[in-house]
Amino acid sequence: MPSPEEVCRRVLERITPGQAERERVLALAEGIMARLRSLLAEEGLEADVRLEGSLAKDTWLSGEADVDIFVRFRPDVPKRFFKERFLALARRAAEGLKQVERYAEHPYLECLADRVRVNIVPCYAVRPGEWLSATDRTPYHTDFVRSHLDERLKGEVRLLKKFMKGIGTYGAELRVGGFSGYLCELLVLYYGGFLEALRGALKWRKGIVVDISGYYGGREDEARELFRHHLIVVDPVDPGRNTAASVSLEKMCLFMAAAREFLARPREVFFFPPELPVKSDAELAEQIASRGTSLLAIRTRVAGLPPDVLWGQVRRTLRALRGTLKNEGFRVLRMGAWSDEVEECVLIFELESSRLPPVVKHVGPPVWVEEHVERFLAKQMANPALVCGPYIEGDRWVALVRRRWPDAKELLRARLSEGGGRQVGVAPLLAQRVQEYFQVLEGAELISLCRELEGFREWLVEFLVGRPRWLAPAR
Amino acid sequence: MPSPEEVCRRVLERITPGQAERERVLALAEGIMARLRSLLAEEGLEADVRLEGSLAKDTWLSGEADVDIFVRFRPDVPKRFFKERFLALARRAAEGLKQVERYAEHPYLECLADRVRVNIVPCYAVRPGEWLSATDRTPYHTDFVRSHLDERLKGEVRLLKKFMKGIGTYGAELRVGGFSGYLCELLVLYYGGFLEALRGALKWRKGIVVDISGYYGGREDEARELFRHHLIVVDPVDPGRNTAASVSLEKMCLFMAAAREFLARPREVFFFPPELPVKSDAELAEQIASRGTSLLAIRTRVAGLPPDVLWGQVRRTLRALRGTLKNEGFRVLRMGAWSDEVEECVLIFELESSRLPPVVKHVGPPVWVEEHVERFLAKQMANPALVCGPYIEGDRWVALVRRRWPDAKELLRARLSEGGGRQVGVAPLLAQRVQEYFQVLEGAELISLCRELEGFREWLVEFLVGRPRWLAPAR
Incomplete structure (x- = not known):
């Protein structure tokens, strides 16, 4: 090696x-x-x-x-x-x-x-x-970096940027939630080089403060209190600004994980990830079918939303719909979203199964909450979906009833049909668009999206693999 | 009414x-x-x-x-x-x-x-x-009660005992986990009558102290600290003893719930619950099949265990196996146990489903726990059951893998076959017996138990209904 x-x-x-x-x-x-x-x-x-x-x-x-x-x-x-x-x-x-x-x-x-x-x-x-x-800060950033970088460090910055791009953590835009170029420059300056920055990142924990100007020297807790972020890199040009505010916890951790892996098994793949093999419709359909999970896709149109607005709306909506699915008992394994940032957007949920068993346990109130008890018992005793009970478990009334939404696709369709899903937390600008148009697709139906949406096929192939390309198979 | x-x-x-x-x-x-x-x-x-x-x-x-x-x-x-x-x-x-x-x-x-x-x-x-x-306390209990009960109160005690029997909360033995006769007498004495005791119970909450002798007057917190129980009825003959120590939270709450219901809708059914209709094998099989849940039964032999020992072992074992099922992802709706207290014992678990989807999410260590990360990644990259990932979610490595135990019956069989299930928490005396003999049955297979075990059929019919017989249907 x-x-x-x-x-x-x-x-x-x-x-x-x-x-x-x-x-x-x-x-x-x-x-x-x-x-x-x-x-x-x-x-x-x-x-x-x-x-x-x-x-x-x-x-x-x-x-x-x-x-x-x-x-x-x-x-x-x-x-x-x-x-x-x-x-x-x-x-x-x-x-x-x-x-x-x-x-x-x-x-x-x-x-x-x-x-x-x-x-x-x-x-x-x-x-x-x-x-x-x-x-307005940008010219000061430029001046600061120019006055501190020598020729060697410029190369080190290039390495860190390329590394970040290769592993998918480069870019402060919401779509990425990663590291800006300026942030890469500050990290190289602070740690003194590319490999030094990787080694430094291994020591990061939630709430790490990287303070190149020493502004918060000895008062790191103050910076933590001020910025309340998992990664704090104080802007030397403006100590009231966290240069790493754009970095999501996941991208911070992805960078740390890649840094560890690179230092243990250095390879060029981190900088130049190979393209994933293109899959035909038939191959994809077979892969989805044999996978054993349920893939659900929500397609909508997003024309007119600037990317950072779009991705903000998408994030909120993913979280909200995951909550909706979880509340009904579905186990959500993963989620993700694709967009061309112009017209089309697809939200994906991967579930253990999109079908749930027909009976669910409803946990009612503790026996001493009189008013709720009476309401719960009255409701359940008149409930045509009642399967068993009501009975007492621990200190609560519970009942087994037929599940209202045993099918995730139907659940999503129903929820999105009500005001674009606004009531279950679909972000407002996205809900507007969902009200005009949406599709819910499942399993092999996703193949139609691969045909219609340029770039979606590649995204889906990568989503299905899940694994970072730089992760060495033999260990 | x-x-x-x-x-x-x-x-x-x-x-x-x-x-x-x-x-x-x-x-x-x-x-x-x-x-x-x-x-x-x-x-x-x-x-x-x-x-x-x-x-x-x-x-x-x-x-x-x-x-x-x-x-x-x-x-x-x-x-x-x-x-x-x-x-x-x-x-x-x-x-x-x-x-x-x-x-x-x-x-x-x-x-x-x-x-x-x-x-x-x-x-x-x-x-x-x-x-x-x-x-040794018993003669003192007798003397205390005799010296405090007049003719009217004797009748009130009879009512409370019969009520407790009717709703299934009478008896300090572990099988019931309910109220002893002496405890019923103390409650009637304390509250001044049967209906008064029911009304008093409506005000019970976890940690209630009923102190007939006033021993802890103004120091109820001391009694709570001493007894650490949801229901404390101080023994007037021995203030260091909680007469209600035998009462489980569930039976305390069942009594409270029945008290509330009786006061709202007084009927004789509380004292004289009707027998449930006997069901034929075919009726039971049909009921189980159409129910939509999965019923699993573990049958073993328990000769030589005194009832209180048996039921203690059964309780611990139910909890342990419920944990085993939950850990593997099964959703346990209810559980219960039947025994003739001489020879036979059956543990029952009702699950949403005894089959789980084939893929499960394994949440690994946070990226910064180096040693665990290396072990997790090495294991997953070599795992033939790996479906997707490993990838980073939040601050952790996770992976989707084929589920080891998608079938609850197989899981239980395997666990009970290893030392009678001792390692998954089957209580020791029961594990000994399980090592010698056990059966795991599912769904309609339970009918065979109804044929072979006298009394099991009636127990199962009641278990399937779940609902207390005194719960008024129209409200």
Whole structure:
């Protein structure tokens, strides 16, 4: 087995941009920035156009360049200006590129030049701590990282980012719930390198505080109290901000687990996960049928929801429907969701079984809660579904009755048909869409989704395997 | 609907012994006592022969007389004397009656004259608090009750006892886990009557202290701390003893529930529950099949276990096997046990289903428990039963695997075949017997038990109904 250092060396060669790529991407960035500057000047607008992000910090990955151009306005520029005039200006600067308007806290322009994504983002030139918008910190982040990273550490950041991408923990967006690029940079800075960061992560526990600026030195409990998060990485540019707020517990743990596995069995697969074999409809149908579990899918349309809103709604809805299924006695093994982030969305629940035995135990009130007892007994004695009892168990009345919902598919259909499932906790924007359209599919019926939804087949194949690709089979 | 008082009046007429019955039973008792006295005198033994129990207190029920004859010895008589000579003496005194030796704390003789049970019990003449054996308190109980009960209260005690018998809460023996006759007497004394006791019981909660002698006046918490029981009725003869120690929570609650129901809907059915209709094999088989649950029975032989030992072992075993079933994922709706207390014993579990879906989720260790993680991953990656994963959920590794025991009957058979189930918590004396012989039966197979075991059919019919017979259908 190669040493971790050897693997890192080989990976670094593949992910460090070469001279030609650098020049091409920087030329693209500078062209747009120059146009932006002259357009701003034409309009008589005072603003600073800066290159930010991984390109500015030289921590980007070969073949995966993002160009982040920030336009810093004076604080007296009203926010509506961003929406009303800035976007038009940015569009003109990026003329000739494919363009999409995006919204985070305020609107920005995303363009595609070849396979390079260009973001043109407005922000305010303010002093630290006087933030007017979420993007105002970015230039300070860039400055902080640039002033602390030497050439070696830039490579180490590239390794950590590529590792995070390979294991699926890269990205602060809700869909991923993972580590931002800036967070990767801070971790490399704090621990002094890629392998050092992995080794450091092995010691993480819920509530770990990584405080690069030492702001909370000796007062880590204060940081824990303030941030109330399983992973706290204090932003050196703004000690009131947890750079790791986006990281879900699961992604924190996935990173820790992968770090442990990589240090024990270093391989390139962590950075370059192989594609899973494509499965035909017949193969998939056979796999689902022989699996022994029940797969349920809810399909709905989600046009008009920005990704972070969509995934927030999806998360809440998954949790709510899992609760609904559990309440009726179904054992939910796993759940997940797929979306093209444009039009289609599929929620998946894997159950031990979508059919439950016909009789269920209803645990009623303790014998001394007179009012409830009378109601329970009156109800059960008149219940045509009563199978046995009511009788007393411990200090409570209980009864065995025929189950109302022995079939999970019917249960979900019924619940989603009532106001889009709003009453069982389907998130409001999703419930609106469910009211207009939804399908509940089970087992081999999911194959139709593989045919109709591009990308769903691959997602499903991975979901069915479940296992991280980097987990070594022989141990 | 009749008033409670009217129902009581009618019941009292039926359960109060008439003159002829009284004379017959007392003559029987006095005959044996006279013989005992002269035999003791012949042997030169100094001992006091006394009539105790409900006959002495005149709280017995017509048709259900028990004759309790106590022989009080001086404290210097060694305990082995009871075993070596007392029993022989008692046997001679009760010559002509059917006799069985019984053991509580020490041996005594039980005889049957017609349908009257006669117990001849040795004890020590000691002062209160200087008890040498458990039966030494009895004469003091008798004296206490006799000196406090007037004619009206004797009738009230009869009502409470008959009520307790009717609803199945009468008897301190482990099989019942209910209220002793003395406890019924104390409750009537404390509350001042039968209906008053029912009304009083409605106010009981876990940890209620009924302190007739006022010994713990204002220090009820001390009594709770001392006795640690849901129902505490302080023995006025020995404040260190909880007369209600034998009452299980379930029987306490059953009594409370029946009390509430009787006061709301007074009927004689509480005192004289009707027999359930006898069911044929075919009817029972049909009822079991259409019920929708799974019934599992474990049959074993229990010869040689005194009832209280047997039922103690049965209780522990039921709890242990319920745990075994639950641990493997089975949902246990109810359980119960039948025994003839001589030879045969049947444990019953009613499950939602005796078959479980083929796949189960194994929740492994949190990612940071290195040693356990390595063991879990090594095991699962080599597990031929692995279906999905291992993957990370929250902070833990989990895996979906084929279930080891999808069939409850096979599970029970396998567990009971290993040392009689000792390792899964079958109580030791029962495990010995299970090692020699057991059967696991399911569903319609239980019919064979109805044919072979006298009394089991009736028990099963009642178990299947579950509902107390006194619960009014229309409410």
